[in-house]
Amino acid sequence: MTDVTPAALPRPAPAPVRPSRLLTGLLILPAGLWYLVLLVLPIAIVILFSFGERSPTGGYAGGFTVNNYATAFKNADPFLTSLSLSITGTVLCLLIGLPLAYFIATRAGRRKGLLIILLVIPFWTSFLIRTYAWLMILGPDGLAGPIGDLIGVQDFRILGTEFAVQLGLVYGYLPLMVFPLYVTLERMDRRLVEASKDLGAGRLATFRQVTFPIALPGVVTGCMLVFIPMMGEYVIPQILGYGRVFTVGNSLVLRFLESRNWPAGSAQAVGLILVMLLSVGFYVWFTNRGRRTRDQSVL
Amino acid sequence: MTAPAVPISVDRPVRRGARAGIDRVGLLVEAWLRAHTLVVYAFLYLPIVVVVVFSFNGTARRVTNWEGFSLRWYEYVLDNREVQRYLFNSFVVGVATAIIATVIGTMAALGLQRAPRWFRIPFDAVTYVSIIIPEIVIALATLVFFASTIGRDGVVTDITGVELGFGYHTIVSALSLFNISLVLLLVRARLAGMDRTHVEASFDLYGTPWRTFWQITFPQLLPAIVSGFLLSFTFAFDDYVITNFVNGRGTSTIPLYVFGQIRRGVTPATNTVAALMLLVTLTLLLGGQWLLTRNARRGGGRDQVGGVAGIVTEQQGG
Numbered sequence: 001m002t003d004v005t006p007a008a009l010p011r012p013a014p015a016p017v018r019p020s021r022l023l024t025g026l027l028i029l030p031a032g033l034w035y036l037v038l039l040v041l042p043i044a045i046v047i048l049f050s051f052g053e054r055s056p057t058g059g060y061a062g063g064f065t066v067n068n069y070a071t072a073f074k075n076a077d078p079f080l081t082s083l084s085l086s087i088t089g090t091v092l093c094l095l096i097g098l099p100l101a102y103f104i105a106t107r108a109g110r111r112k113g114l115l116i117i118l119l120v121i122p123f124w125t126s127f128l129i130r131t132y133a134w135l136m137i138l139g140p141d142g143l144a145g146p147i148g149d150l151i152g153v154q155d156f157r158i159l160g161t162e163f164a165v166q167l168g169l170v171y172g173y174l175p176l177m178v179f180p181l182y183v184t185l186e187r188m189d190r191r192l193v194e195a196s197k198d199l200g201a202g203r204l205a206t207f208r209q210v211t212f213p214i215a216l217p218g219v220v221t222g223c224m225l226v227f228i229p230m231m232g233e234y235v236i237p238q239i240l241g242y243g244r245v246f247t248v249g250n251s252l253v254l255r256f257l258e259s260r261n262w263p264a265g266s267a268q269a270v271g272l273i274l275v276m277l278l279s280v281g282f283y284v285w286f287t288n289r290g291r292r293t294r295d296q297s298v299l
Numbered sequence: 300m301t302a303p304a305v306p307i308s309v310d311r312p313v314r315r316g317a318r319a320g321i322d323r324v325g326l327l328v329e330a331w332l333r334a335h336t337l338v339v340y341a342f343l344y345l346p347i348v349v350v351v352v353f354s355f356n357g358t359a360r361r362v363t364n365w366e367g368f369s370l371r372w373y374e375y376v377l378d379n380r381e382v383q384r385y386l387f388n389s390f391v392v393g394v395a396t397a398i399i400a401t402v403i404g405t406m407a408a409l410g411l412q413r414a415p416r417w418f419r420i421p422f423d424a425v426t427y428v429s430i431i432i433p434e435i436v437i438a439l440a441t442l443v444f445f446a447s448t449i450g451r452d453g454v455v456t457d458i459t460g461v462e463l464g465f466g467y468h469t470i471v472s473a474l475s476l477f478n479i480s481l482v483l484l485l486v487r488a489r490l491a492g493m494d495r496t497h498v499e500a501s502f503d504l505y506g507t508p509w510r511t512f513w514q515i516t517f518p519q520l521l522p523a524i525v526s527g528f529l530l531s532f533t534f535a536f537d538d539y540v541i542t543n544f545v546n547g548r549g550t551s552t553i554p555l556y557v558f559g560q561i562r563r564g565v566t567p568a569t570n571t572v573a574a575l576m577l578l579v580t581l582t583l584l585l586g587g588q589w590l591l592t593r594n595a596r597r598g599g600g601r602d603q604v605g606g607v608a609g610i611v612t613e614q615q616g617g
Contacts, residue, residue, distance in 0.1 A: 028422070031403050096335075107329075132557065233433075269439060
């Protein structure tokens, strides 16, 4: 508390405070170092290893070859399994999430806040535990027993099947789909829907021509948020699929740890990173394209 | 939905006849939306409820045999040395990660605000990559990286003769990557939406940058910082994938214990440990949520979802 009233001080008018470049740099430096050492370098090493050869004892032995990629291409099954699970999972999340987000955004009234918090809570709880819970529910002492009796199949099993993994994926990532959908629908001008109905459009037409196009950016964001982690999911296929549903995640761990074939594993990891970058690239392209057409329509 | 009354002059003979039918469809749609929402929430909570209920199971044998309410497994678990150590490790990892992520992430958000564009754009790209990269990829890449630098035959080990190996430091530094980015994005979103007039007023009143920051900017950023801290703690406390690959001897965390149990065969104690994990993280996050929304309401509450939940929702949507 050194300042007196401004009038008592013969100071000039306050110049706009320009923070020093040094301070800016120092503020960013730790995060920058973290990214460099724990993201850029590890990924660089994986890319380097993916072109290398496996040493007889496992690990990496230098050299340059594209064999690892050729092998990864030839054994594309884990990729295809992951791809099919992720695409189905994304579509299911959308089909389940869109009506839910629509309800919360337009019908929930004062309970909106509560419903959103109820949606965030599962997202806050341990992924492992939420997956583990299905182990009991789907197990022979859970749903599998009664369902087996009902359809008359002895020893009916759900665990270890693709269905179980699919269910786990949808369950695990559904909230990530609903958040962006909710945000876009919440911002929507509801009068557009009323205008559409006043102009004689039916419910379906209104949904198709008004609500869905408005929700589209949220749909695309949600699909991307859900698809990418599903592609790389490791825990769910391991627990609910018993490792029998063999995804990229499982395959990566097998290559890196059990067979200690770092180059082969690295090639697969690079493949997964490429899938991720392609999805993000599509997303960025799509959002910018949407922005441009919207601007044009205004003009 | 209550449609506004049809303007008197508009004549829609065809529609008018069908109106009653359309409304019946409308009612069906409303009922379906409601039922759908209920079913989805039941679906979301069923597993959580099952775990919590069965953690009070008095059975001595199979997990799914319900033999009455009992706290025996809580006593067993809390007395268990092994579980205590795993829990302790989880707390160490959670707190350390949360502190590092909050401090570094907040600093970076403040710095980036003033950084030139040519720097900010690639930096942002790296931030997004760190968030979106599949966890298993970063876990294995980090494992290989640590193994070839500070591991037994690592480069750093060869040069310095000191083997750092794996332990808390590898877990915390690997987990901090994602969480720094998380805090960075949360704080930056808050900075972007901040009211600049107070800062300008402070400068006009000869406030130093230092004091302006602590008295004006920091309090406004606090909800985002607190949310970031709590979320980072939770993600680190609950993490399985990264921790599983970069932990060292004696530094396994509680999710690894649960996974080990799943592998070897689930016991009633597994549910109890799971329920305890839920208790820790949900108490923290709901406590944070309550504190933050209470403060927000005092300062002229809006009819919006606030607190950690609001910040998470907005972030995902933006």
